[in-house]
Amino acid sequence: MLKRTLSTLVLLSVLSSGCQAYAEAAVKTDALYQVSLINALMQGDYDGTVSVGDLLMVGDTGIGTFDGLDGEMIMLDGVVYKAKADGSVDIQQDLETVPFAAVTFLDNDIARQDIAGLSSIDALKAYLDDLVHQETGDYNRFYVAVIEGRFNTVHVRSVPEQTKPYKPLSEIAETQPEYIYESLEGTIVALRCPDFVEGINVPGWHLHFISKDKTKGGHMLNADLLSGSLKMDVISDLNLKLPNTDSFSSLDLNKDLSSDTEKVESKK
Amino acid sequence: MLKRTLSTLVLLSVLSSGCQAYAEAAVKTDALYQVSLINALMQGDYDGTVSVGDLLMVGDTGIGTFDGLDGEMIMLDGVVYKAKADGSVDIQQDLETVPFAAVTFLDNDIARQDIAGLSSIDALKAYLDDLVHQETGDYNRFYVAVIEGRFNTVHVRSVPEQTKPYKPLSEIAETQPEYIYESLEGTIVALRCPDFVEGINVPGWHLHFISKDKTKGGHMLNADLLSGSLKMDVISDLNLKLPNTDSFSSLDLNKDLSSDTEKVESKK
Numbered sequence: 188m189l190k191r192t193l194s195t196l197v198l199l200s201v202l203s204s205g206c207q208a209y210a211e212a213a214v215k216t217d218a219l220y221q222v223s224l225i226n227a228l229m230q231g232d233y234d235g236t237v238s239v240g241d242l243l244m245v246g247d248t249g250i251g252t253f254d255g256l257d258g259e260m261i262m263l264d265g266v267v268y269k270a271k272a273d274g275s276v277d278i279q280q281d282l283e284t285v286p287f288a289a290v291t292f293l294d295n296d297i298a299r300q301d302i303a304g305l306s307s308i309d310a311l312k313a314y315l316d317d318l319v320h321q322e323t324g325d326y327n328r329f330y331v332a333v334i335e336g337r338f339n340t341v342h343v344r345s346v347p348e349q350t351k352p353y354k355p356l357s358e359i360a361e362t363q364p365e366y367i368y369e370s371l372e373g374t375i376v377a378l379r380c381p382d383f384v385e386g387i388n389v390p391g392w393h394l395h396f397i398s399k400d401k402t403k404g405g406h407m408l409n410a411d412l413l414s415g416s417l418k419m420d421v422i423s424d425l426n427l428k429l430p431n432t433d434s435f436s437s438l439d440l441n442k443d444l445s446s447d448t449e450k451v452e453s454k455k
Numbered sequence: 456m457l458k459r460t461l462s463t464l465v466l467l468s469v470l471s472s473g474c475q476a477y478a479e480a481a482v483k484t485d486a487l488y489q490v491s492l493i494n495a496l497m498q499g500d501y502d503g504t505v506s507v508g509d510l511l512m513v514g515d516t517g518i519g520t521f522d523g524l525d526g527e528m529i530m531l532d533g534v535v536y537k538a539k540a541d542g543s544v545d546i547q548q549d550l551e552t553v554p555f556a557a558v559t560f561l562d563n564d565i566a567r568q569d570i571a572g573l574s575s576i577d578a579l580k581a582y583l584d585d586l587v588h589q590e591t592g593d594y595n596r597f598y599v600a601v602i603e604g605r606f607n608t609v610h611v612r613s614v615p616e617q618t619k620p621y622k623p624l625s626e627i628a629e630t631q632p633e634y635i636y637e638s639l640e641g642t643i644v645a646l647r648c649p650d651f652v653e654g655i656n657v658p659g660w661h662l663h664f665i666s667k668d669k670t671k672g673g674h675m676l677n678a679d680l681l682s683g684s685l686k687m688d689v690i691s692d693l694n695l696k697l698p699n700t701d702s703f704s705s706l707d708l709n710k711d712l713s714s715d716t717e718k719v720e721s722k723k
Contacts, residue, residue, distance in 0.1 A: 218694070224651060325704040328697055382709045383492060386651040423697040426486070429596055431691055436593040441650045 218424035219329045219378075220245040221289040226386045227435055228252070228287040229444045229451070231353035235284025236430040239267045242290055243281070245426070248331055250376055250395040251288025253279070256359065257348035259406045261376050261397045262290050263333065268397055270404030272347035272364045276397065286430070289378055289388060291331050297322045297419040302336065305412040312392045315377065318419065329422040330379040335399075336415025341368045343396050343405030360451040365408065372399040375407060385445055387427065389452050406452075486692035487597045487646075488513040489557040494654045495703055496520070496555040497712045497719070499621035503552025504698040507535045510558055511549070513694070516599055518644055518663040519556025521547070524627065525616035527674045529644050529665045530558050531601070536665055538672030540615035540632045544665065554698070557646055557656060559599050565590045565687040570604065573680040580660045583645065586687065597690040598647040603667075604683025609636045611664050611673030628719040633676065640667035643675060653713055655695065657720050674720075 222237045235254030242249075243265060251260035258269040260279075267279040297318060305311045311334075319330055344365040376395050380388040397404035429435060490505045503522030510517075511533060519528035526537040528547075535547040565586060573579045579602075587598055612633040644663050648656040665672035697703060 226651060323704065324701075325706075327704055327706060327708050383494060383654040386653075387655075423699055425693070425695040425697075427693040427695065429691040429693075433592075436591065436595055438593075438595060440595050 217292065217294055217420070217422060218426045219289055219291045219331070219422045220426045220428070221388060222251065222285055222428050223287045223430050223435070224386065224440065225287070225388050225448055226440055226442065226444050227430070227438055229356045229447055230438050231355050232430070232434050232438060233286050233349055233353050234432065234434060235286050236432060237285055237288070237428065238281060239279045239283045239285065240281030242285060242288060243267065246290025246292055248293040248333060248376060249288060249290025250378055250393065251285050251290070252346060254284045254286060255348045255350070256286070256346045256353075256356075259345045259395055259404065260285060260288055261395045261404055263374060263376055263397060268401060268404060270343070270345045270395070270397065272345045274345075274364070274366050274403065276402055276404050291420055291422055293331060293333060293418060294420040295418045296421045297417075299417045302334065302412065302415040302417055305410075307411065308394065308407060308409045311394075311410060311412060315379065315392060319379065323421055326379070327381055329381070329425060330419055331422065332375070332377040332379070332417055332419040334375040334377065334412075334415050334417045336375070337372050337413045338368075339370065339411035339413055340409070341371065341373065341396055341407065342366070342409035343368075343403075343407055345405040356451050357447045366403070366405065368398070368403055371403070373397055373403070374399070375410070384425075386440070389448060393452060485560065485562055485688070485690060486694045487557055487559045487599070487690045488694045488696070489656060490519065490553055490696050491555045491698050491703070492654065492708065493555070493656050493716055494708055494710065494712050495698070495706055497624045497715055498706050499623050500698070500702050500706060501554050501617055501621050502700060502702060503554050504700055505553055505556070505696065506549060507547045507551045507553065508549030510553060510556060511535065514558030514560055516561040516601060516644060517556060517558025518646055518661065519553050519558070520614060522552045522554060523616045523618070524554070524614045524621075524624075527613045527663055527672065528553060528556055529663045529672055531642060531644055531665060536669060536672060538611070538613045538663070538665065540613045542613075542632070542634050542671065544670055544672045559688055559690055561599060561601060561686060562688040563686045564689045565685070567685045570602065570680065570683040570685055573678075575679065576662065576675060576677045579662070579678060579680060583647065583660060587647065591689055594647070595649055597649070597693060598687055599690065600643070600645040600647075600685055600687040602643040602645065602680070602683050602685045604643070605640050605681045606636075607638065607679035607681055608677070609639065609641065609664055609675065610634070610677035611636075611671070611675055613673040624719050625715045634671065634673065636666070636671055639671070641665055641671070642667070643678070652693075654708070657716060661720060
């Protein structure tokens with residue numbers, strides 16, 4: 188329905204302006220749409236500012252977190268899931284809000300059916316990097332990958348809901364519940380950002396996971412992938428939306444938090 | 456005409472989807488729309504990738520440069536001017552292209568009628584910074600200002616058109632023609648980017664100038680402003696469009712070029 192609305196809009200645009208370029212430029216749907224900055228999240232700006240309903244109008248696939256840092260977001264096939272700190276997974280309704288997320292309408296720019304034997308998250312990231320380089324020749328854009336697979340093990344964590352005054356993410360990350368699941372099927376939603384977005388998003392790959400039965404999920408710390416298939420979207424446009432909130436205004440965004448960010452995002 | 460088309464589209468969107476949020480999220484017109492990265496331009500990626508016609512569909516005000524680094528771009532009131540290295544100014548047609556630019560539809564979020572006695576570009580930037588802080592309380596967003604004024608002196612430079620193989624901008628900036636004009640009226644188009652866009656755009660203020668009679672202009676190195684008025688747009692959304700070109704793909708965007716950029720952008 189949404190995609191049809193977008194297509195209709197683009198068509199109307201083309202019809203009314205007689206100009207394909209407008210459709211491409213202003214109603215571009217192959218952008219990565221990002222809410223807020225990683226450096227805002229790192230500093231504890233956890234209040235949701237964009238609704239799940241709004242996010243679903245600019246993407247069907249992506250990752251993020253929720254108001255109050257309540258769980259890991261996995262957007263897959265136009266559905267938004269919350270992997271909570273207690274290990275459960277819920278579908279989120281339109282009125283839920285997010286403080287930080289990056290989503291896109293997944294295009295099938297690159298596909299693979301024969302992924303096998305990637306026994307760690309590092310091996311998985313290396314595989315994805317090789318694929319990007321092999322298919323595009325560079326790492327200068329944004330990449331969203333969806334990997335369906337069978338796993339020996341999946342190691343995830345999720346953030347517990349916070350109450351005000353919010354602590355910085357680096358403090359919370361030290362005490363996040365982790366779960367290791369064995370022998371299951373599921374999907375990884377992965378985002379790769381180029382190095383030049385340092386402070387805006389996380390350079391390199393960032394992976395979230397949800398099980399096939401949608402009962403388990405979280406921020407992926409490790410995985411042993413037996414076999415799987417992949418779709419990857421190569422994205423040249425970033426639409427960044429900064430929160431119009433007092434808390435965002437009050438942040439000192441000049442701090443270099445890259446080492447803190449790396450610590451938070453990577454395996455303990 | 457364009458604004459009407461956009462409004463119609465937003466209206467159609469609202470009518471067809473019944474959802475204001477979509478209009479705001481996906482057909483947002485108060486974004487800063489940016490072509491390419493300052494670090495791509497710094498490395499000599501001067502081939503135009505977006506047409507002037509396309510740029511005018513996503514903004515009426517902004518700054519940039521042209522294909523082959525041929526002059527400084529000033530977009531003002533929906534007209535695109537090229538201030539050339541020989542000191543002349545031409546209106547650009549829709550099919551001209553730009554390798555780097557940042558434009559928006561100017562909103563009158565902040566206005567001042569009584570600017571007076573800013574005798575240097577540093578005084579002007581300090582005035583603008585004070586105004587931003589006084590009106591918004593922070594510097595965490597993007598700001599586009601248009602200042603109409605009477606000037607004792609205006610010191611500008613413009614880049615000469617380059618031929619391939621392109622040299623890096625830091626080498627070209629050392630030999631750019633400069634012009635000092637006395638006793639004239641004109642308009643400054645200024646962009647302020649937050650520090651977190653380092654590598655993407657230039658942190659701080661970046662000013663271009665065009666005379667009232669549209670015969671003189673360029674990248675502003677200094678100015679003695681006698682009196683003037685101002686409109687400023689406070690912008691929370693950045694729409695970044697990376698070129699889909701082999702030359703962009705071939706760039707090493709991990710380099711820290713901030714000191715080179717500062718040298719190129721500031722007064723000699």
